[in-house]
Amino acid sequence: MSAISLSPKPESATAPGPTKPALRHRLAERGVDRTLLLILPGVIAMAALFCYPFIYGLGVSLQPAKGGVLGAYKSFFTDSFSEGTIWKTFSLAIPSSIINVGLSVPISYRMRGEFRGKRLLLTLLVVPITLGTVLTAEGILEYFGPVGWFNLTLQKLGLVSAGHPLTLINDYWGVLFSLIISGFPFAFLLTHSYLSGIHPALEKAAATLGAGWWQRFRFVTFPLLLPGLLTTFSLTFVLGFSVFPSAMMVGDPDGKTHVISIETYEQALQNFNYPQGCADAMIMTAMMLAVIGLVMGVRSLFYAGSAGGGKG
Amino acid sequence: MRTRALTMRPGSWLVWAVVVFFMINMVGVIGSVVLDSFGTTWFNGWTPAGYTGSNYSSAWNEFNLGQVMTVTFEITFLVVGLSLLLGVPASYALARRDFPGKRAVMLLFVLPILVPPIAYGIPLATVLYKFHLAGSLTGVVLANLVPSIPFVVYTMTPFIEQIDPRLEQAARMCGAPTRSVLGRIIAPLLLPGMLAAGILVLVRTFGMFELTFLTSGPTSSTLVVSLFSAVFSAGIRSAQSIDAMAVIYTGSMLVLLVIALRFVNPTQLVARSRD
Numbered sequence: 001m002s003a004i005s006l007s008p009k010p011e012s013a014t015a016p017g018p019t020k021p022a023l024r025h026r027l028a029e030r031g032v033d034r035t036l037l038l039i040l041p042g043v044i045a046m047a048a049l050f051c052y053p054f055i056y057g058l059g060v061s062l063q064p065a066k067g068g069v070l071g072a073y074k075s076f077f078t079d080s081f082s083e084g085t086i087w088k089t090f091s092l093a094i095p096s097s098i099i100n101v102g103l104s105v106p107i108s109y110r111m112r113g114e115f116r117g118k119r120l121l122l123t124l125l126v127v128p129i130t131l132g133t134v135l136t137a138e139g140i141l142e143y144f145g146p147v148g149w150f151n152l153t154l155q156k157l158g159l160v161s162a163g164h165p166l167t168l169i170n171d172y173w174g175v176l177f178s179l180i181i182s183g184f185p186f187a188f189l190l191t192h193s194y195l196s197g198i199h200p201a202l203e204k205a206a207a208t209l210g211a212g213w214w215q216r217f218r219f220v221t222f223p224l225l226l227p228g229l230l231t232t233f234s235l236t237f238v239l240g241f242s243v244f245p246s247a248m249m250v251g252d253p254d255g256k257t258h259v260i261s262i263e264t265y266e267q268a269l270q271n272f273n274y275p276q277g278c279a280d281a282m283i284m285t286a287m288m289l290a291v292i293g294l295v296m297g298v299r300s301l302f303y304a305g306s307a308g309g310g311k312g
Numbered sequence: 313m314r315t316r317a318l319t320m321r322p323g324s325w326l327v328w329a330v331v332v333f334f335m336i337n338m339v340g341v342i343g344s345v346v347l348d349s350f351g352t353t354w355f356n357g358w359t360p361a362g363y364t365g366s367n368y369s370s371a372w373n374e375f376n377l378g379q380v381m382t383v384t385f386e387i388t389f390l391v392v393g394l395s396l397l398l399g400v401p402a403s404y405a406l407a408r409r410d411f412p413g414k415r416a417v418m419l420l421f422v423l424p425i426l427v428p429p430i431a432y433g434i435p436l437a438t439v440l441y442k443f444h445l446a447g448s449l450t451g452v453v454l455a456n457l458v459p460s461i462p463f464v465v466y467t468m469t470p471f472i473e474q475i476d477p478r479l480e481q482a483a484r485m486c487g488a489p490t491r492s493v494l495g496r497i498i499a500p501l502l503l504p505g506m507l508a509a510g511i512l513v514l515v516r517t518f519g520m521f522e523l524t525f526l527t528s529g530p531t532s533s534t535l536v537v538s539l540f541s542a543v544f545s546a547g548i549r550s551a552q553s554i555d556a557m558a559v560i561y562t563g564s565m566l567v568l569l570v571i572a573l574r575f576v577n578p579t580q581l582v583a584r585s586r587d
């Protein structure tokens with residue numbers, strides 16, 4: 001009876017049977033009512049455009065032209081060229097995300113407070129995110145190229161001799177630079193906003209108790225920041241792991257930067273070997289999710305509570 | 313202020329040096345593209361041999377940029393409209409109701425953000441080819457909806473959570489039918505959030521490379537994809553006109569960004585606590 005009288009719907013007065021509330025009300029108590037129908041268009045769109053293709057792709061990857069059910073997966077791991085893409089991808093994604101997160105911590109720690117021109121600096125840092133990978137790659141090709149400004153400056157400073165510029169493009173380094181240029185601002189903005197979510201009163205309290213800046217950072221700010229940092233790490237890792245246009249343009253797509261996304265693309269849309277392409281996509285997804293799962297697992301080991309100040 | 317600035321600790325100097333070094337390289341990366349787009353030839357040395365504006369007109373004609381721009385904006389606005397239409401109701405339900413299976417729905421919406429675009433783009437392109445949608449405008453819009461809808465959901469859900477549900481209840485108490493509650497109470501309150509989410513989706517879709525690249529055909533490529541193809545089939549075209557195209561792309565991106573920053577503060581998307 002109480003369920004009916006508490007129900008906000010005016011129809012509750014017409015509910016049948018005083019002993020057992022209508023199914024509708026029992027569902028409404030658990031949060032299932034007509035409002036929930038609003039979720040359907042979005043969920044159906046995601047199911048049709050994300051889940052169905054994924055399952056379809058899984059099915060295609062299990063029907064290769066030769067080699068049985070797991071043939072496409074076997075051929076990925078037995079061919080040293082395609083298997084090498086795993087190492088190449090990780091050797092780009094891990095250093096770039098460590099550099100991006102590692103640089104953003106001291107810089108955003110330094111920029112905690114308010115100062116003149118802070119909004120301008122933040123705006124300048126957002127620009128590279130929106131440039132997109134293609135433009136960044138185009139810029140890197142010219143700036144870091146053998147006759148680009150970077151090498152010219154090094155020559156002027158006498159760090160390299162005139163005839164032997166540093167080879168930075170069409171190499172591992174160009175791709176790493178492009179990952180830093182597009183990834184660092186992103187990592188910085190995330191770290192900065194996590195850091196501004198930690199109440200300054202906590203650090204002031206530590207300072208009152210006589211903690212130096214290193215102790216305040218090491219024992220107060222850093223532990224509170226760590227969950228946010230791990231999230232930032234996984235998001236920049238996603239960016240680095242799925243590097244595609246810059247690895248093609250500024251990298252060495254047939255050699256040192258033949259990353260897994262290039263291998264997947266070439267199999268599916270250049271060789272038209274769809275089973276192999278889909279299998280590569282599945283392997284890529286599995287590795288990605290494994291890394292994210294690992295990082296999130298580590299994250300759950302740390303304190304993840306309120307970082308606000310004051311009471312409660 | 314000035315004396316304090318001069319007596320900063322070595323650590324601060326180091327941090328600012330890194331920021332300045334990053335900025336200088338950024339300016340170099342963007343600047344060399346912009347300068348080259350106005351140059352005649354630039355084989356070596358600090359600056360191009362001469363300056364001209366003809367690269368822009370030749371880029372506009374060679375790459376058929378008029379048509380490419382039209383297609384880009386059609387795709388972008390369709391994606392923004394559709395993702396708002398599908399995403400906002402879903403985020404309303406997610407913000408207001410706690411129901412069995414909510415975590416599964418949240419997972420469904422977070423996966424497209426985490427999985428690399430190439431990894432789901434390849435199966436998606438395969439499916440779109442099967443239904444003869446790949447290569448058409450529809451196919452590109454459908455592919456771009458996959459990351460956009462979750463993005464709208466994750467931007468809008470916290471936004472709706474902070475709107476007091478008692479406002480709607482009060483309107484109902486005063487006898488407003490569902491139609492008026494939606495149109496006169498919820499919609500005006502949601503408008504700023506929808507604007508922010510829409511602009512962010514706009515910027516993302518405009519710069520989205522992988523999905524558009526995998527699903528577009530000759531008549532449905534966006535500006536980024538044409539730029540990429542131009543770089544890859546270089547040789548026939550001068551590097552300068554490719555750079556001119558890149559500058560047109562950056563210019564439009566910057567205009568969108570300036571508009572976006574008027575409405576959205578990028579650092580407040582994650583943390584909602586303030587001091």
